[in-house]
Amino acid sequence: MNFPILSSITFLPLIGALFVFLTRGENDEKNKGAIYVSVFTTLVNFFISLFLWFSFDNKTSNFQFVEEINWISGFIKFKFGIDGISILFIILTTFITPICIISCINSVKTRLKEFLIAILVLETFMIGVFCSLDLVIFYLFFEAGLIPMFLIIGIWGGPRKVYSAFKFFLFTLLGSVLMLVAIITIYWITGTTDVTKILQTGIPPEFQYLLWLAFFSSFAVKMPMWPVHTWLPDAHVEAPTPGSVILAAILLKMGGYGFLRFSVGLFPIASEYFTPLIFALSIIAIIYTSLVALMQDDMKKLIAYSSIAHMGFVTLGIFTFNKQGIEGSIIQMFSHGLISAALFLSIGVLYDRTHSRMIKSYGGLVHILPKYSFLFMVFALGTLGLPGTSGFVGEFLVLIGAFKVNFLVAILASIGVILAAAYILWLYKKVIFGKLENVQLQKIKDVNFSEGIMLGVLCFTVLLFGFYPEVLTETIKVSVDNLINNYKTEIAKTIIFK
Amino acid sequence: MTDIKFLIPEIFLSISIFSLLIIGVFLKNSFEIIYKSSMFVIFSLLLIIFTSNNDIVKFFNASFSNDNFSLYSKILISVSTLFILLITKKYIIDIKTNKFEYPVLILLSVLGMFIMVSSNDLIVFYLGLELQSLSLYVLASIDRDNLRSTEAGIKYFVLSALSSGLLLYGCSLIYGFTGSTNFEQIAIASTDFNLGIIFGMVFILVGLAFKISAVPFHMWTPDVYQGAPTSVTSFFSVVPKIAGIAIFIKFMYLPFREILGEWQYILVFMSIASMILGAVAAIGQTNIKRLMAYSSIGHIGYAIAGVSVGTENGFQSTLVYISIYVVMNIGAFACILLMKRGGKYVEELNELSGLSKNHPLVSLGLMIILFSLAGIPPLAGFFAKFYIFMAVIENEMYTLAIIGLVTTVVSAFYYIRIIKIMYFDEPKKPFEKFTDYRIHGPIALSCILLVSFFLYPSILNEIVSSISIF
Numbered sequence: 001m002n003f004p005i006l007s008s009i010t011f012l013p014l015i016g017a018l019f020v021f022l023t024r025g026e027n028d029e030k031n032k033g034a035i036y037v038s039v040f041t042t043l044v045n046f047f048i049s050l051f052l053w054f055s056f057d058n059k060t061s062n063f064q065f066v067e068e069i070n071w072i073s074g075f076i077k078f079k080f081g082i083d084g085i086s087i088l089f090i091i092l093t094t095f096i097t098p099i100c101i102i103s104c105i106n107s108v109k110t111r112l113k114e115f116l117i118a119i120l121v122l123e124t125f126m127i128g129v130f131c132s133l134d135l136v137i138f139y140l141f142f143e144a145g146l147i148p149m150f151l152i153i154g155i156w157g158g159p160r161k162v163y164s165a166f167k168f169f170l171f172t173l174l175g176s177v178l179m180l181v182a183i184i185t186i187y188w189i190t191g192t193t194d195v196t197k198i199l200q201t202g203i204p205p206e207f208q209y210l211l212w213l214a215f216f217s218s219f220a221v222k223m224p225m226w227p228v229h230t231w232l233p234d235a236h237v238e239a240p241t242p243g244s245v246i247l248a249a250i251l252l253k254m255g256g257y258g259f260l261r262f263s264v265g266l267f268p269i270a271s272e273y274f275t276p277l278i279f280a281l282s283i284i285a286i287i288y289t290s291l292v293a294l295m296q297d298d299m300k301k302l303i304a305y306s307s308i309a310h311m312g313f314v315t316l317g318i319f320t321f322n323k324q325g326i327e328g329s330i331i332q333m334f335s336h337g338l339i340s341a342a343l344f345l346s347i348g349v350l351y352d353r354t355h356s357r358m359i360k361s362y363g364g365l366v367h368i369l370p371k372y373s374f375l376f377m378v379f380a381l382g383t384l385g386l387p388g389t390s391g392f393v394g395e396f397l398v399l400i401g402a403f404k405v406n407f408l409v410a411i412l413a414s415i416g417v418i419l420a421a422a423y424i425l426w427l428y429k430k431v432i433f434g435k436l437e438n439v440q441l442q443k444i445k446d447v448n449f450s451e452g453i454m455l456g457v458l459c460f461t462v463l464l465f466g467f468y469p470e471v472l473t474e475t476i477k478v479s480v481d482n483l484i485n486n487y488k489t490e491i492a493k494t495i496i497f498k
Numbered sequence: 499m500t501d502i503k504f505l506i507p508e509i510f511l512s513i514s515i516f517s518l519l520i521i522g523v524f525l526k527n528s529f530e531i532i533y534k535s536s537m538f539v540i541f542s543l544l545l546i547i548f549t550s551n552n553d554i555v556k557f558f559n560a561s562f563s564n565d566n567f568s569l570y571s572k573i574l575i576s577v578s579t580l581f582i583l584l585i586t587k588k589y590i591i592d593i594k595t596n597k598f599e600y601p602v603l604i605l606l607s608v609l610g611m612f613i614m615v616s617s618n619d620l621i622v623f624y625l626g627l628e629l630q631s632l633s634l635y636v637l638a639s640i641d642r643d644n645l646r647s648t649e650a651g652i653k654y655f656v657l658s659a660l661s662s663g664l665l666l667y668g669c670s671l672i673y674g675f676t677g678s679t680n681f682e683q684i685a686i687a688s689t690d691f692n693l694g695i696i697f698g699m700v701f702i703l704v705g706l707a708f709k710i711s712a713v714p715f716h717m718w719t720p721d722v723y724q725g726a727p728t729s730v731t732s733f734f735s736v737v738p739k740i741a742g743i744a745i746f747i748k749f750m751y752l753p754f755r756e757i758l759g760e761w762q763y764i765l766v767f768m769s770i771a772s773m774i775l776g777a778v779a780a781i782g783q784t785n786i787k788r789l790m791a792y793s794s795i796g797h798i799g800y801a802i803a804g805v806s807v808g809t810e811n812g813f814q815s816t817l818v819y820i821s822i823y824v825v826m827n828i829g830a831f832a833c834i835l836l837m838k839r840g841g842k843y844v845e846e847l848n849e850l851s852g853l854s855k856n857h858p859l860v861s862l863g864l865m866i867i868l869f870s871l872a873g874i875p876p877l878a879g880f881f882a883k884f885y886i887f888m889a890v891i892e893n894e895m896y897t898l899a900i901i902g903l904v905t906t907v908v909s910a911f912y913y914i915r916i917i918k919i920m921y922f923d924e925p926k927k928p929f930e931k932f933t934d935y936r937i938h939g940p941i942a943l944s945c946i947l948l949v950s951f952f953l954y955p956s957i958l959n960e961i962v963s964s965i966s967i968f
Contacts, residue, residue: 073956140875140880140952141875143874143880144875155854166914169910169914170911173910180884181900185891
């Protein structure tokens with residue numbers, strides 16, 4: 001057996017958390033040792049995952065780096081493995097986590113050690129979600145992520161942290177328990193929870209509809225889709241900056257990943273059947289939440305609503321079942337991971353200086369924060385999908401995919417693009433341009449070294465993947481083709497039966 | 499006479515109890531020595547059980563049975579009693595209930611449970627049950643100068659006596675209609691549909707449901723849990739539950755195995771009702787002991803869900819559940835026993851506020867235990883529920899599974915509310931700082947077990963899978 005590289009990147013952060021636990025010193029911002037240990041661990045993890053990407057064979061759709069050990073005797077194996085889709089999410093996770101930890105230097109003032117431990121443990125669970133090839137293992141990691149996130153919102157959050165933390169926890173838990181029922185049912189139908197085996201044997205069509213709905217309830221909450229999105233703005237607003245970043249950049253992607261890997265992969269017939277539902281909900285999400293975003297006076301809330309709208313594009317793209325749509329939605333998720341992380345960090349930069357998230361307390365920042373204004377502009381343009389940023393590639397491909405399937409849906413989705421431009425440019429104008437009226441703002445300084453690194457790296461990647469998206473599409477191409485082929489053969493089978 | 503070797507644990511226990519009683523009467527201030535020796539007795543008992551003959555035999559005219567099932571329950575009972583004695587000692591001395599009767603009564607109830615779980619006959623079963631119950635009545639009111647404790651004792655006694663009466667009436671009906679008190683004979687005689695047996699079964703079920711505090715016979719639980727001294731409550735919430743669930747399983751799968759269709763729906767109802775009540779009623783509680791009472795009602799609901807399936811997988815999952823439940827509850831009560839401020843033990847939930855600042859390690863432990871009680875993966879509590887629902891869904895009882903899982907979300911609310919109080923709220927004055935390995939040790943052990951369970955989650959299943967009652 002080869003070196004268990006997937007388990008290493010999954011459990012390395014856990015070991016890092018142990019070392020952070022053992023570091024001596026004060027439990028506040030002065031404890032540099034804890035930060036160094038965490039940054040080191042997550043960076044090592046990032047480089048291992050880059051190595052993973054380079055040694056990844058993108059010519060085959062089979063699962064690679066498969067690891068398998070007996071776990072629950074007799075029926076469940078601890079199985080890890082990745083394909084072209086999951087590797088991007090792993091890279092995203094290992095890329096965003098070090099940035100989060102660096103942002104702790106400025107954003108987290110109390111109980112730093114515990115915060116870093118929570119983030120590191122959360123990284124383990126997130127990578128585990130994207131690696132696992134067994135439904136029970138997947139569920140385990142999927143749910144376990146609630147614990148650290150609940151604590152991150154609840155302990156380090158803003159004034160309404162308790163309400164938000166509870167809402168986040170209970171919403172997600174309620175969505176997920178039905179998935180557990182479905183997973184156990186799948187076990188009794190097919191005799192296994194191993195995803196690769198289920199993909200081969202398939203699930204009888206008569207079961208697919210209810211099982212699909214059970215999985216849907218979980219992923220729709222996580223995604224989040226309208227109308228179960230209400231936990232997200234609350235959670236984002238109250239979470240500390242690194243928490244918002246992780247939430248927007250990675251946790252939301254678990255829903256999209258789940259749709260791709262499980263809903264579409266395991267239940268193709270039900271997926272086809274429920275496509276109109278998904279289209280309707282996605283369109284509502286895109287238009288409604290964009291309109292809501294226009295009305296916000298809290299910057300974090302605005303970005304949170306824009307996240308929901310962007311996730312609407314993702315679900316729309318996945319359920320077009322064509323190459324452009326699915327590739328587009330994966331790239332959209334990846335780029336949203338970068339851009340939303342960057343936007344929350346940018347807001348965090350302002351919040352750390354003035355302790356206000358309100359749009360009206362800013363204005364004219366371009367006169368005093370030129371570097372910041374430039375970086376913020378790149379991310380704002382990325383959000384609205386300007387060609388040359390990674391945001392464009394995803395949205396464009398999704399819209400092409402949608403046009404192929406349903407003209408009306410595509411038109412409605414395009415309105416969302418316009419609205420996105422409206423709310424983000426309006427935000428940018430109010431915050432950056434205009435006169436510097438608030439006297440408090442006179443004293444604040446431009447981005448410091450650590451903030452510069454974080455935002456600079458994100459800016460670079462946003463532009464890189466905007467100009468050169470082949471890096472991403474090459475990786476996912478074969479896996480996406482395979483997914484679509486599987487889907488089409490399954491659908492074809494049912495037509496023959498009819 | 500050869501049969502007597504199967505009864506060595508019980509005989510050893512009774513001889514020790516009477517010797518301790520005699521020592522207690524003749525020796526002044528003998529609490530310390532008797533407490534220590536009773537722990538030693540339980541420890542030797544464990545060694546005896548481990549080395550004893552584990553042949554599957556029925557003995558004493560088939561009124562006792564020696565099998566894996568009773569052995570497993572006995573080991574679980576002894577281990578948890580040992581830990582409960584370990585964690586409660588400081589509390590017992592602090593509230594001045596350090597009378598030598600206390601450990602002796604605990605041992606007596608353990609003896610009763612031993613007899614109960616190895617019984618194969620209605621009469622022997624009833625003897626064991628009553629020995630256990632009588633000791634528990636006295637234990638509930640052991641703090642006799644405390645109004646609440648005596649009230650708890652009386653309440654428990656009156657209601658429990660009533661349920662024992664019902665149970666006995668059920669036994670007599672069963673005897674009347676089958677002509678035997680032997681479990682095997684009852685099973686053979688009840689193959690043909692017989693209303694008398696069903697009536698008897700229902701009465702026995704009511705009595706048993708009362709002992710394990712399943713809804714709708716749960717009313718005594720919150721009052722008794724709250725009123726009794728915490729040391730006794732921790733014992734109540736763990737040890738009699740193991741014995742109760744064990745005998746519950748035994749009744750359903752042995753004498754009543756032929757009338758599964760009759761009791762299955764009753765059990766499903768009790769299970770759903772307990773899960774819902776345990777989840778909903780606990781939300782408004784402010785007293786942590788009362789909250790634990792409702793939480794234990796909810797957990798019993800899940801355990802019964804496993805029994806109600808009626809298959810071997812079902813009761814095995816219940817045994818796994820109850821084992822994990824024991825680990826969590828001992829840990830939780832060990833934490834409750836640390837809530838001491840200004841020389842007095844406090845029980846209100848908001849006394850815990852900001853615990854994480856003053857006692858970071860204890861609150862980390864309690865947090866792990868609470869998340870596990872809520873059934874959040876990757877902690878052991880999740881696997882306990884997972885196995886139960888595996889068995890439930892195997893038999894296509896989807897309603898039970900969905901209601902059960904939705905109630906876990908509701909119950910998660912009050913568990914995370916405690917975590918909220920500990921972690922999100924502003925700190926109060928710290929609790930009295932004392933490092934007592936007898937309390938902190940079990941908390942640490944419980945947390946380690948709960949966290950590391952996911953590395954090898956089938957460990958209990960492998961032990962339990964060799965157990966069958968048939």
